[in-house]
Amino acid sequence: MNDSTILTLETLAANAWPAAEVVPLDGWRLRFHRGVTRRANSVWPNRHENGLALVDKLSSAEAFYRARGLPATFQICAAMEPPELDAELDRRGYAIISPTLVQTAEIAHMLSRLPPLRTFPAFDVELAEEYNDAWFAIYCAGEGITGHDAQVRREIMQRIALPRGFALLSIDGTPAAAGLGVVENGWMGLFCLVTLQAYRRRGAAQALLRALGIWAQLYAARHVYLQVMEQNIAARALYDRVGFHTAYRYHYREKHLPPG
Numbered sequence: 001m002n003d004s005t006i007l008t009l010e011t012l013a014a015n016a017w018p019a020a021e022v023v024p025l026d027g028w029r030l031r032f033h034r035g036v037t038r039r040a041n042s043v044w045p046n047r048h049e050n051g052l053a054l055v056d057k058l059s060s061a062e063a064f065y066r067a068r069g070l071p072a073t074f075q076i077c078a079a080m081e082p083p084e085l086d087a088e089l090d091r092r093g094y095a096i097i098s099p100t101l102v103q104t105a106e107i108a109h110m111l112s113r114l115p116p117l118r119t120f121p122a123f124d125v126e127l128a129e130e131y132n133d134a135w136f137a138i139y140c141a142g143e144g145i146t147g148h149d150a151q152v153r154r155e156i157m158q159r160i161a162l163p164r165g166f167a168l169l170s171i172d173g174t175p176a177a178a179g180l181g182v183v184e185n186g187w188m189g190l191f192c193l194v195t196l197q198a199y200r201r202r203g204a205a206q207a208l209l210r211a212l213g214i215w216a217q218l219y220a221a222r223h224v225y226l227q228v229m230e231q232n233i234a235a236r237a238l239y240d241r242v243g244f245h246t247a248y249r250y251h252y253r254e255k256h257l258p259p260g
Helices: 003-016 054-067 085-091 107-112 134-144 147-159 204-217 233-241
Strands: 021-025 027-033 073-078 095-106 123-128 164-171 172-183 187-195 223-229 244-255
Touching: 003 073, 003 095, 003 172, 003 187, 003 244, 021 054, 021 073, 027 107, 027 164, 054 085, 073 085, 085 187, 085 244, 095 107, 095 233, 107 204, 134 147, 134 164, 134 172, 134 187, 164 204, 164 244, 172 204, 187 204, 223 233
Parallel strands: 187 223
Antiparallel strands: 021 027, 073 244, 095 223, 095 244, 123 164, 164 172, 172 187
């Protein structure tokens, strides 16, 4: 995948998971949202306006996160600007965190490889376009999220200003799985796909993918992207079966800063 398309997907993903505070820095975005999720609390460094030297931009970014009590974190992919950024962060002692694959598929192709919903007579999928607590409860239970983390994630989801589909799947009337789709410019981003432990390996994820894919087509989306951790072998196997391919990779560079 070329850098232009990578930049497009990274822009869509940033828009789909909006931080409360986003400060521009010579093409970069310094993101902060109370320390919850790396995406919302890291530098998006995929544009460079050539107004500042890299050393000055790094100093400003580090000062931004130091002032907020967080490690300095950069989300690094092939579209990063300048291209030497990752090597410079490595030289400065930034560790690599959370290697992740970005995978894509054509929605029509994905749907052709998924079983129809009638295959699962015990399943019922409700899809709401507004945030709702019933959906959020299953998402948090599936991920083991509580307290402050849960509250901040709720804030992020309520901030999404794009068409969004909150899919909640019940099995025999009991909520069991959830997923989130966000649509922009012909793409659906797939997020927060979870199934409660007791209901796994029954096809819930496939049913959610189908429901969200059909919903996204109503908004003229033709493509879907998602992020999956490299070590999540089970999820990668599912996505491979339904037509996803790895488009590119990203990782985070993170460093705990001494007090200023």
